[in-house]
Amino acid sequence: MTEIKMAPAAKVLDQDWRNIFRWGAICAITLVFISLVGMPAKLDLRLIINPTLSLGYVSLFWIPVMFGFVASTHIALEGMEVSRPGMRDVLTGLFTGLTGSFGLVLLILGMNNFDITDPLVNWGPPLLDLLTTGRGIGTGILGWMAASAFLGMAGASLHVLTPLLRRIVSSAILGMISIAILEDAIDDLSEGFRLEWLVDLIYAKRGGLTNKSAIIVAIVMAAVSVLAQGKVKKAKANFFALEGPARKKWSVVLFAGTAAVVIILPMFAGGYVNSLLANVGIFLLLALGLNIVVGLAGILDLGYVAFFAVGGYSTAVLTSPQSPWFAPEIGFVPALLVSVVLAGIAGLAIGAPVIRMRGDYLAIVTLGFGEIIRLLFMSDFLKPYFGGAQGIVNVPGVELGFLTISGTDPKGVFYLVLAFSALAIYISWRLQASRLGRSWMAIREDEQVAEAMGINTVNSKLMAFVVGAVLASFAGSIMVARVGSVFPNSFMILVSIIILVVVIVGGMGSIPGVIVGSFVLIGVLGGPRQPGLLQEFGQLKLLIYGALLVFMMLKRPEGLVPSARRSQELHQDEFLQDAWFKGDDEADGSDEQTASAEGEGASV
Amino acid sequence: MSTETDTSASPSSSDKGQALLEFRKVNTHYGAVHILKDVDLEIYPGELVCLLGGNASGKTTTLKALLGMVKPTSGEVVLNGEVVNNQPISYRVSNGVTMVPENRRLFKRLSVLENLMLGAYLRNDKAGIKEDLEYIYDLFPRVKERLTQKSGTLSGGEQQMVAIGRALMSRPKVLLMDEPSMGLAPALVQQNFELIEKINNEGMAIFMVEQNANMALSIADRGWVLQTGMVVLNDSAEALLANPEMRAAYLGEA
Numbered sequence: 001m002t003e004i005k006m007a008p009a010a011k012v013l014d015q016d017w018r019n020i021f022r023w024g025a026i027c028a029i030t031l032v033f034i035s036l037v038g039m040p041a042k043l044d045l046r047l048i049i050n051p052t053l054s055l056g057y058v059s060l061f062w063i064p065v066m067f068g069f070v071a072s073t074h075i076a077l078e079g080m081e082v083s084r085p086g087m088r089d090v091l092t093g094l095f096t097g098l099t100g101s102f103g104l105v106l107l108i109l110g111m112n113n114f115d116i117t118d119p120l121v122n123w124g125p126p127l128l129d130l131l132t133t134g135r136g137i138g139t140g141i142l143g144w145m146a147a148s149a150f151l152g153m154a155g156a157s158l159h160v161l162t163p164l165l166r167r168i169v170s171s172a173i174l175g176m177i178s179i180a181i182l183e184d185a186i187d188d189l190s191e192g193f194r195l196e197w198l199v200d201l202i203y204a205k206r207g208g209l210t211n212k213s214a215i216i217v218a219i220v221m222a223a224v225s226v227l228a229q230g231k232v233k234k235a236k237a238n239f240f241a242l243e244g245p246a247r248k249k250w251s252v253v254l255f256a257g258t259a260a261v262v263i264i265l266p267m268f269a270g271g272y273v274n275s276l277l278a279n280v281g282i283f284l285l286l287a288l289g290l291n292i293v294v295g296l297a298g299i300l301d302l303g304y305v306a307f308f309a310v311g312g313y314s315t316a317v318l319t320s321p322q323s324p325w326f327a328p329e330i331g332f333v334p335a336l337l338v339s340v341v342l343a344g345i346a347g348l349a350i351g352a353p354v355i356r357m358r359g360d361y362l363a364i365v366t367l368g369f370g371e372i373i374r375l376l377f378m379s380d381f382l383k384p385y386f387g388g389a390q391g392i393v394n395v396p397g398v399e400l401g402f403l404t405i406s407g408t409d410p411k412g413v414f415y416l417v418l419a420f421s422a423l424a425i426y427i428s429w430r431l432q433a434s435r436l437g438r439s440w441m442a443i444r445e446d447e448q449v450a451e452a453m454g455i456n457t458v459n460s461k462l463m464a465f466v467v468g469a470v471l472a473s474f475a476g477s478i479m480v481a482r483v484g485s486v487f488p489n490s491f492m493i494l495v496s497i498i499i500l501v502v503v504i505v506g507g508m509g510s511i512p513g514v515i516v517g518s519f520v521l522i523g524v525l526g527g528p529r530q531p532g533l534l535q536e537f538g539q540l541k542l543l544i545y546g547a548l549l550v551f552m553m554l555k556r557p558e559g560l561v562p563s564a565r566r567s568q569e570l571h572q573d574e575f576l577q578d579a580w581f582k583g584d585d586e587a588d589g590s591d592e593q594t595a596s597a598e599g600e601g602a603s604v
Numbered sequence: 605m606s607t608e609t610d611t612s613a614s615p616s617s618s619d620k621g622q623a624l625l626e627f628r629k630v631n632t633h634y635g636a637v638h639i640l641k642d643v644d645l646e647i648y649p650g651e652l653v654c655l656l657g658g659n660a661s662g663k664t665t666t667l668k669a670l671l672g673m674v675k676p677t678s679g680e681v682v683l684n685g686e687v688v689n690n691q692p693i694s695y696r697v698s699n700g701v702t703m704v705p706e707n708r709r710l711f712k713r714l715s716v717l718e719n720l721m722l723g724a725y726l727r728n729d730k731a732g733i734k735e736d737l738e739y740i741y742d743l744f745p746r747v748k749e750r751l752t753q754k755s756g757t758l759s760g761g762e763q764q765m766v767a768i769g770r771a772l773m774s775r776p777k778v779l780l781m782d783e784p785s786m787g788l789a790p791a792l793v794q795q796n797f798e799l800i801e802k803i804n805n806e807g808m809a810i811f812m813v814e815q816n817a818n819m820a821l822s823i824a825d826r827g828w829v830l831q832t833g834m835v836v837l838n839d840s841a842e843a844l845l846a847n848p849e850m851r852a853a854y855l856g857e858a
Contacts, residue, residue: 435725442722445711452671452705454697454726454774 015092023071024099027152030063032103038122039540040130046536047208048180054208055536056130058177064100064148068093068155085159097152101145104131108140167229168222175221180209181524181533185273192268266414274410276523278482279530281417282475284518286495287502288424288511289471294500295509295563296437297464298444300363302496303350303370307469309491310346311476313377313386314339315395316486322394325385332398332481339473346373347469351462358447370496378488391487398481407482416481420474428511431467440464494528494542501545505552507559516561521545622685624649624778624809625670625701630679632662632669639665641833642679647778647811652804654812654820654841656854657830663813664706666830667780670811671703672696698726700777707787708767712756716747716766719755723773732775740769743803761792768799778809785816797823817854821845829854 034040044056072089111128132140158166179186183203190199202213209217239250266274286308293301317323318335330338354365377386386392397406398416405412431437439460442450451457480486498521506517525541526532537544552559626646632639640662647653657663668674669681672693680687683699702723711719720740724733741748744765750758755766764784771779784800785793793816801823804810814820821827821841829837829850837850844850 438718438722439725441714441718442711442725445713446709448673449705449709449711450722451673451693452697452703453722453770454694455722456692456694 013091014088015095020071020092020095021099023067024096024102027063027067027096027100027148028103028106030067030103031060031100031148032107034059034063035104035107035127035131036120036122037540037543038127039543041122041127042538042540043536044130046534047204047206048177049214050204050206050208050210052211052214055181055534060104061147061151064097064151065155067100068097068152069158070155071096071152072156072159089159090153090156093156094149094153097155098145098149100152101148104144104148105141108132108137108144112137164226164229167225171225172218172222175225176209176214176218179217179221180214183207185276185533188270188272189265189268191270262418266411266418269411271410274414276532278410278413278417279527279532280518280523281414281421282479282482283499283502283522283527284421284515285417285424285475285478286472286499287506287514287518288421288428289468289475290499291503291509291511291514292428292431292440292471293464293468294503295514296432296444297440297461299355299461299464300359301366301465301468302363302493302500303366303368303373304468304472304499305491305493305495306350306370306373307343307346307472308476308479308495309373309377309488310343310469311339311473312480312486312490313392313476314342314473315477315480316392317386319481320392320395323392324383324387329396332396332477333400336474336477339477340470343469343473343476344466347466348462350469351465355458355461355465367493367496370493374488374491374493377491386488389488391485393485395480395484395486397484405481407484413478413482417478420478424471424474425511425515427467427471432511436460436463490529492528498528498545501549505548505559507562510559510561510563513559513561513563517559520560521548621648623647623682624684625811626682627666627669628680628682630669630676630681632665632674633677634665639833640669640676643830643833643835645828645835647809649777649809650804650807651826652801652810652812652824653826653828654814654824655828655830656814656817656820656844658854660832661830662833663830664782665833667703667782667811667813670780671701694726697774697776700775701780702771702774702776702778703780703782704767704771704784706782708760708763710755710758710763710766710770713754715752716755716758717751719766719770720747720773723770724775726774733773736773736775740772743772744769760788761795764788764792764796765799768803772803772808776808778811779803781810781812783813783815785814785819793819817850818845 039059040056042056043059044054046055047053048055048058072085072092074085074089108128108131111123111125111131115124117124128140131144133143135143158170161169179202187199187203190196202209202217204210239247239254242250266277269277286304289307290301290304293299293304315332315335317326318330318338319332321329323329350366350369354362354369357365376382378389380388382388397404397409398412405416407413439450439455439457442453442455443457443460447457479490502517502521503514504517505521506515507513522530522532524533525537525544526535532541534541623646627643630640630643643662643666645655645666655663655666665674669676672681672688672691672695676689681689683691683696683701688696688699711722714722720737721733724736727733746762747765747769750762755763758766768779781800784796788796797819800810800812804823812820812824821844824841827837827839827841827844828835829844837844837847839847
């Protein structure tokens with residue numbers, strides 16, 4: 001950090017206008033795009049703070065904040081002096097936000113004067129009303145200019161705040177929004193824990209936090225985060241510093257703790273949380289399977305849904321009394337075993353022809369196979385066996401002798417999914433460290449050299465397909481038993497894509513990454529047909545999936561929770577920068593007094 | 605096409621005993637294109653031999669056929685007196701043939717140790733693997749310092765060490781090296797050849813494909829020259845170095 005201090009006025013107005021207008025323009029385009037896509041209108045129904053703030057406005061507000069932050073970021077380069085964040089940066093944010101607001105200003109004026117609802121369905125009075133909050137054009141325009149400039153400034157101020165303040169502000173806001181989004185889940189859980197009174201206190205009757213509770217929640221979240229500051233990191237470091245029996249002991253304790261929570265929690269949860277978690281679990285199974293194929297063996301399989309379908313259909317045919325073909329109905333457990341074998345065979349059958357292809361060709365061919373399987377199940381030709389487009393209904397639940405699990409029993413479904421997820425995680429984990437796992441990694445890195453090392457690449461790749469297929473068939477069987485029916489259209493290509501996004505966003509080749517990815521994407525946004533916590537998104541979730549995928553590929557290709565290997569490889573050239581940030585983090589604790597003295601800019 | 609001939613009919617043409625690895629009238633094709641034409645080669649234990657030739661003369665194909673990545677359309681590949689035309693790569697690797705690929709081609713995202721262990725992929729004898737690791741640490745102290753580092757982050761010279769180490773981990777009898785000096789700085793090329801000589805001096809047979817004919821012949825015992833898939837010269841290294849035809853064509857002298 002330099003000690004150079006220029007005259008404030010000259011420095012403050014010495015802006016990089018080009019940069020401001022560039023980010024401002026992108027901000028404006030994003031605002032208009034999000035508005036016209038219909039996100040604010042759709043999400044307006046979901047209240048964060050009742051009646052002050054809806055998720056619709058949040059979907060617009062974060063944009064100037066982000067671009068304000070981005071526009072005022074200085075990239076720290078080794079050997080170059082970086083000016084300390086200050087007033088100038090805050091103004092950069094303000095101007096960026098202001099520039100961005102002109103997007104909405106033009107949109108408001110446009111909607112007021114022209115009618116092009118024909119191509120743009122969301123163009124029109126409802127959106128206009130929403131944007132102007134029903135207070136007229138003038139208020140709307142001035143309001144957005146002020147709001148956007150303020151939010152841009154707020155985003156930029158994040159640079160100026162001391163680390164402690166930044167932590168307080170961000171955890172208060174994010175914590176409050178998370179609590180509001182989690183409303184349904186918390187509501188559901190509270191009944192089990194007899195805490196309805198708390199829920200009634202926090203949440204307004206018709207959804208969302210009340211004004212008062214929002215403030216309280218924000219304060220509590222900030223306080224928790226300040227108190228917990230560094231402790232988690234420290235505990236983690238302590239844990240990894242342990243060696244030998246002590247570490248083993250703590251591992252067992254941690255594992256037992258996690259297991260206990262996961263096993264006990266559903267008992268207190270109602271149908272909502274359990275079915276949400278069951279969805280997450282089914283996609284976790286699928287993602288773990290695809291993770292082996294794509295993440296470990298490096299085979300880009302875009303038709304993965306085929307194995308999901310094979311598992312689902314074989315279970316349905318074997319167990320449903322209404323299945324048109326297979327007469328003697330058998331129980332779920334033997335049916336599952338047969339499904340697994342069939343899926344394995346399907347893995348071999350699809351794998352064998354495509355295994356010799358590479359890269360793009362392989363992706364395209366697997367994409368084709370995925371669709372072929374679905375169309376086969378749908379075809380009239382095979383209708384006597386699989387029921388065609390009408391599918392197979394009346395699939396009974398899982399009979400385990402002592403209890404029957406069906407869709408009407410979300411708790412049972414959850415435990416079933418949990419058992420299989422645990423099994424799948426164990427399998428993935430063991431495989432990763434095995435000889436086969438090593439051969440997959442070698443093939444992913446360089447197939448020819450792997451071959452030269454004596455690895456039978458064809459067999460190894462086929463094994464990846466088979467293991468992936470088996471995990472997918474678990475998911476298929478469970479889903480069918482849960483829903484009680486199976487239709488070809490449950491196995492659209494979209495399912496393959498979403499599983500792939502879960503794996504990529506979570507972190508390819510990383511088991512914790514895949515788990516986190518399933519929770520974040522399927523739990524919050526929802527699966528292709530399954531609603532998540534933010535069910536108001538509806539089809540818009542696909543937009544988010546796409547945006548998230550692009551963002552992750554550009555900025556964090558190793559995923560949310562990368563395997564240690566991937567992250568190093570992809571950020572080689574950022575290594576020095578990382579060292580910088582690390583140094584900053586370490587300084588956080590000790591330099592608090594001096595840092596807060598420097599942070600006056602924040603108040604402006 | 606394999607003709608499972610009587611394996612006892614070992615070549616007794618030389619006084620050096622049985623050849624470790626040999627080609628008997630090997631032909632290969634890529635599609636319809638004829639690459640190697642009736643190539644005869646033999647590598648004896650402990651030898652350092654090199655294969656020279658211009659671009660597209662079939663040098664790399666020779667290596668691939670020796671290792672089993674390319675199947676001969678006729679002729680025999682013989683390992684320890686046994687015809688191995690139909691044996692997979694894994695069989696040849698576990699019986700003492702290993703390749704150091706062109707440009708090193710490490711598994712870049714894997715650590716140095718993982719690379720080395722993949723070299724021992726076909727082995728199950730833990731004690732022996734450990735022993736060989738120690739041997740490699742002795743040979744390349746630098747490698748030991750970088751065991752946990754991703755191999756893609758190493759310098760060119762270090763990568764070469766890991767590539768050779770990885771090949772040695774299969775405990776080979778003969779090391780096939782594809783252009784070991786390619787992509788290395790001049791100073792490293794010299795060092796690299798010294799290294800090859802050193803490994804050879806410890807008893808390892810080395811079969812080297814090289815463009816740098818001068819350098820390769822200076823350390824080799826024998827050499828072949830390939831031209832459009834045919835062996836045009838086959839002599840001792842000294843004789844090849846002195847051969848005027850050879851000097852004109854490959855050593856850059858008029």
